[in-house]
Amino acid sequence: MIKLNNISKSFGRQQVLKDIDLTVEKGDVVVILGPSGSGKTTLLRCVNYLEKPSDGEMIIGDYHLNCKYASKKQIHLLRQKSAMVFQQYNLFKHKTAIENVMEGLLIVKKLSKEEAIVRSVALLEKVGLGNKLEAYPSQLSGGQQQRVGIARALAMEPEVILFDEPTSALDPELVGEVLSVIRKIAKEGITMIVVTHEMSFARDVANHIVFMDGGVIVEEGTPVELFNHPKEERTKQFLKRITPELNYNI
Amino acid sequence: MKLDPSFIWTAFWQLLSAIPITLLITVVSVVVGFVIGIVVALIRIYKVPVLHPIAVAYVTFIRGTPMLTHLLLIYFGLPLIVDALAVKMGWSFRSSSIPMIGFAYISFSITSGAYMAEVIRSGLLAVNRGQLEAAYSIGMTTTQGLRRIVFPQALAASLPNLSNSVIGMLHGSTLAFTVSVVDINAKAQIVASTNWKFFEAYLAAAAIFWGLTFLIERLTAVIEKRIHVYHRGGVA
Numbered sequence: 001m002i003k004l005n006n007i008s009k010s011f012g013r014q015q016v017l018k019d020i021d022l023t024v025e026k027g028d029v030v031v032i033l034g035p036s037g038s039g040k041t042t043l044l045r046c047v048n049y050l051e052k053p054s055d056g057e058m059i060i061g062d063y064h065l066n067c068k069y070a071s072k073k074q075i076h077l078l079r080q081k082s083a084m085v086f087q088q089y090n091l092f093k094h095k096t097a098i099e100n101v102m103e104g105l106l107i108v109k110k111l112s113k114e115e116a117i118v119r120s121v122a123l124l125e126k127v128g129l130g131n132k133l134e135a136y137p138s139q140l141s142g143g144q145q146q147r148v149g150i151a152r153a154l155a156m157e158p159e160v161i162l163f164d165e166p167t168s169a170l171d172p173e174l175v176g177e178v179l180s181v182i183r184k185i186a187k188e189g190i191t192m193i194v195v196t197h198e199m200s201f202a203r204d205v206a207n208h209i210v211f212m213d214g215g216v217i218v219e220e221g222t223p224v225e226l227f228n229h230p231k232e233e234r235t236k237q238f239l240k241r242i243t244p245e246l247n248y249n250i
Numbered sequence: 251m252k253l254d255p256s257f258i259w260t261a262f263w264q265l266l267s268a269i270p271i272t273l274l275i276t277v278v279s280v281v282v283g284f285v286i287g288i289v290v291a292l293i294r295i296y297k298v299p300v301l302h303p304i305a306v307a308y309v310t311f312i313r314g315t316p317m318l319t320h321l322l323l324i325y326f327g328l329p330l331i332v333d334a335l336a337v338k339m340g341w342s343f344r345s346s347s348i349p350m351i352g353f354a355y356i357s358f359s360i361t362s363g364a365y366m367a368e369v370i371r372s373g374l375l376a377v378n379r380g381q382l383e384a385a386y387s388i389g390m391t392t393t394q395g396l397r398r399i400v401f402p403q404a405l406a407a408s409l410p411n412l413s414n415s416v417i418g419m420l421h422g423s424t425l426a427f428t429v430s431v432v433d434i435n436a437k438a439q440i441v442a443s444t445n446w447k448f449f450e451a452y453l454a455a456a457a458i459f460w461g462l463t464f465l466i467e468r469l470t471a472v473i474e475k476r477i478h479v480y481h482r483g484g485v486a
Contacts, residue, residue, distance in 0.1 A: 050383050080389035090380035094402050094480050104388035107398065136480040156388050 001026055002047070002160055002191070007056035007067070009042055016042050017053070018215045024160065024208070027189040031202040034212035035238060040195045043212070044162050047193065048084045049075050061159040080108065083153035087165040089145040091137040097124060097148045098133040101155050108156065123151040127181050143174030147181050154185065161185075163194040199243050203227055211235045257447045261438060261454040268437035269458065275351065275423040275433065279358035280366075280416050286359065287366025292396075294367070295374055305367070312364030317357075318425050324357035325429050354426040362419050369415055373408030374400065406477045413470040417463050434458055 002024040009017040016039045024030050032040040045051040047058070052075075053067040060081040065074055083104075091100050101120035105111045111119070124130055127147040137145050146166055153161045166182065167175040179201050186192060186205050196202060202209060202223065209226040211219045211234075219232045227243075230236050292298075293305040312320065329345030336343050377400050385395030405412070427436035434455050442451035 048387050050386060076389070076391055079386055082387075083389075084384075084387035086380060086384065086387075088380055090378070090384035092381065092384065092399050094399075094406065094477070103398070104390070107394055108389040138480055152384075152388060162387075 001059070001061070002193075003059040004043075004047070005057045005059075007043070007046055007053050007058070009039075009046060009051060010054050016215050017046070020056070020215075020217060022210065022217065022220075024191060024193060026159075026191055028191055028208055029186045029206045030193045030208045030210060031206035032193065032195045032210045032212060033197075033202065033238070033242075034218075038212040039215040040212045041164055044084075044164050044193060044195050047160070048082050048162055049079050050084070080156070081159045082162055083156045083158040083160075084162045084164060085146070085149045085153050085166050087168050089137070089142070089149045089169075091145055091148055091152070093137055096134050096136055097129060097140070097151075100137075100148055101151045104152065104156050119155060120151070123154055124148070126154075126184075127151045128177070141174060142170045143177045146170065146178045150178075150181055150185070154190070160191045160193060163192060163196070165195050165197070167196065167198060197242070199227075211238065213238070254447055254450055257445070257450040258454050258457075261441045261447075261451040262457065264441045265434055265437050265451075265454050265458055268432055268434045269462075271351070271426075271431065272420070272423050272433040273462075275354050275358060275426055275431070276416070276420045278355045279362045279419050279423070282355070282359035283362025283366045283415075283419070284370075286363030287368075287370045290363065290367035291371040291374055294371055309364045309367055312361060313368075317361045317422050318428065320361050321354065321357040321425055321428060324360070325353045328353065328356065350429050351426070351431050353429050354423070354431050358419065358422065358426075361422070362415060365415050365418070366412075369408050369411040370404065372411065373404035373406075376407040377403045409470060409474060409477070413466060416466055420462060420466070421459065 002022075004020055004022040007017055007020040007022075008015065020039075020043060022030075022043075032043065034040045042051055046053045047060075049070075052070075056067050058065045058067060058078065060078060063078055063081055065078050070078075091097075092103060095103065098117070098120050101123055102113075102116045105116040105119060106113065121130070121133065124133060127150055129144060129147055129151070132140060132144060132148075135144075137148070140148065150161075150166075163182065167178050170178060175198070179198065182192075182194070182201075183205055194202075194206070206223055209221060209223050210217055211226065211230075211232075213234050219226065219230065219235045226235065227239065230239060290305045290308065293301045294309075298305075329348070332343070332345040332348070335341070336345075381399050381403065382392075382395050385399045386392075390398070423433055424435040426433050427439070432440065435452075438451040438455040439448070442448040
């Protein structure tokens, strides 16, 4: 379970997250929606501590952290509870696909090389890249790179996988292959928080939708609640612009 | 005076004995300079309090003064410091027991450290921030991320400049003869002092330097080819 209490974040004077509370149960697929600048990516990055929250507390699994007084060591331990899939993939450029997946297993989980290889091959086969083990990121398409990124995150067996707009940098034709991999692992009961603009994906795969705007959570609920019966005006406005076919009454 | 081609050959063979000294000075100054460079570059990039202005001052001062000046400052300044310290602390060690080549090692390391710092800094800045974030995201520490992910890529990016620095230090090592270290160039002077055929001797020295530089260039090309598999930068 992941629990965020009163998470706040400011860049200088500008407050981008205001007292965010969010609970994610084990096995949940939470999709965060919102216009750009709403703070959704910042929130996701705070969970992985790539951004340091200014205030609040975080509970991931059995690990509890008060953000205001977090030490380096605590941050390091918290980070191991989550793994991130980046918009720009961020694969280690000087390592092959299999080395990318093995890196965390060897260095962080301290597995033996043999075991790391076995697990990495299995994960890359799972994301459909069993034939690209020795390819460098520069030799892979965007969709393939992102699938390696997903395998790398899965390898760490984190409490939660964070997806930061995983398909935004992809050609429209490659979006499908990445989404189907995410769908597949969602069905296996892996907890995930996804920031995305793919509405149909959100509706099909998520069991909880969070709508953010201006650094606060405006509304949250099941996909049916949020897409079919949004309560807040701001949510309706946003959904109307993104999915005009639903024709909300504002 | 006429050119004496046969003496070029004679001098060439005699100069070979001085190659180890030249290489030793180059390797020591490059290796120590590399370590200094990494530390200084990291201090500058992370803006470490207190150390940051010192690192900036070090780089500006060293790059702003000639290599020969560093050698002379170390040669005349270091003994003062060492002897003063020795008297104060009651050591039996005196500056007179520092070998001449020691001054060259120390001063050239300081010189190359400043240049290396900038080369390495540019390499580090060429690595996308996302690489370190990805390392963090799978639970690596800053040290692990820097060592395993950022440095290899930074080195690849700064390789052409690094080889430039190595060549610069190789050629700069000729200055060591001002403190009576017999490198290739000094040896040429000695070889020619008996028959005044300086031109021939220096031609031989030039050939050796060119040969050594050629080796460094080839070595760089080999490494470049190996990393080109993943590192495809710029317009190529």
